[in-house]
Amino acid sequence: MLVSAKEMLIKAKEGHYAVGQFNINNLEWTKAILQTAQEMNSPVILGVSEGAGKYMCGFKTVADMVKAMIDELKITVPVALHLDHGTYEACYKCIDAGFSSIMFDGSHYPIEENVAKTKELVKVCEEKGMSLEAEVGSIGGEEDGVVGMGECADPNECKMIADLGVNMLAAGIGNIHGKYPANWPGLSFETLAAVSEKVGKMPLVLHGGTGIPADMIQKAISLGVSKINVNTECQLAFAAATRSYVEAGKDLEGKGFDPRKLLAPGVEAIKATVREKMELFGSVNKA
Numbered sequence: 212m213l214v215s216a217k218e219m220l221i222k223a224k225e226g227h228y229a230v231g232q233f234n235i236n237n238l239e240w241t242k243a244i245l246q247t248a249q250e251m252n253s254p255v256i257l258g259v260s261e262g263a264g265k266y267m268c269g270f271k272t273v274a275d276m277v278k279a280m281i282d283e284l285k286i287t288v289p290v291a292l293h294l295d296h297g298t299y300e301a302c303y304k305c306i307d308a309g310f311s312s313i314m315f316d317g318s319h320y321p322i323e324e325n326v327a328k329t330k331e332l333v334k335v336c337e338e339k340g341m342s343l344e345a346e347v348g349s350i351g352g353e354e355d356g357v358v359g360m361g362e363c364a365d366p367n368e369c370k371m372i373a374d375l376g377v378n379m380l381a382a383g384i385g386n387i388h389g390k391y392p393a394n395w396p397g398l399s400f401e402t403l404a405a406v407s408e409k410v411g412k413m414p415l416v417l418h419g420g421t422g423i424p425a426d427m428i429q430k431a432i433s434l435g436v437s438k439i440n441v442n443t444e445c446q447l448a449f450a451a452a453t454r455s456y457v458e459a460g461k462d463l464e465g466k467g468f469d470p471r472k473l474l475a476p477g478v479e480a481i482k483a484t485v486r487e488k489m490e491l492f493g494s495v496n497k498a
């Protein structure tokens with residue numbers, strides 16, 4: 212069932228667990244995540260970055276594929292289709308394409324402009340029954356080989372953006388996208404606690420879920436995180452499983468070159484990763 216992320220995140224916040232956002236790249240990814248969510252009876256959020264949207268032939272192709280898959284695979288758990296780190300323009304493209312949720316990443320705009328654009332999108336999303344995520348304090352990561360440390364959001368700024376009526380808020384707490392460097396100091400729980408106190412019931416989003424140790428994830432959930440984004444970890448699992456298959460020469464045996472066989476170990480690896488995360492986040496049987 213395609214729904215906005217609003218209700219599932221209110222429930223998660225009240226129930227002290229988190230819903231996973233897993234980014235999708237193609238048909239195999241989407242199918243693996245949807246099937247695992249159904250099997251685990253868990254709500255799920257499919258994340259689509261602008262780059263992934265382009266790769267999959269545009270947001271309309273993605274939305275139509277996801278809707279058709281939900282139907283054909285008889286997926287009854289709540290599924291949100293969410294634009295990840297959207298520009299202002301991409302937000303409108305996804306609204307038109309039939310997404311159920313968007314993230315407007317206005318963190319690089321001056322705060323006044325971020326506020327004005329967020330306000331406008333709050334209104335549009337309300338009219339369309341969609342959910343909206345905003346970001347305060349940019350979330351670092353690898354860019355051109357340089358790993359930037361994650362910023363910590365200003366709790367007062369978080370409160371101001373939360374009060375605009377968004378449904379979820381990504382606050383930087385030292386988290387970054389991709390693999391964490393060896394000298395990463397860990398999440399700033401001090402920032403998270405201060406943000407949580409300011410924003411009250413607002414579900415908080417933790418980006419850069421890959422590689423955050425389980426105890427830090429649990430502590431983050433206990434301090435108000437209700438949505439956790441995971442992307443790189445599924446990619447690493449897929450690549451490792453595909454590598455083993457090829458290195459074992461299985462693509463050279465019989466019809467092992469058939470993409471349905473060649474990609475199967477990678478798909479199983481994505482499913483195992485998603486299963487493990489859903490257990491850790493506590494969303495199993497919360498559909």
Ligand code: 13P
Pocket residue numbers: 234258295296387388389390417418419420421440441442443444
């Ligand atoms: P990772 O790739 O580090 O898991 O981050 C995912 C993410 O935050 C997507 O917005």
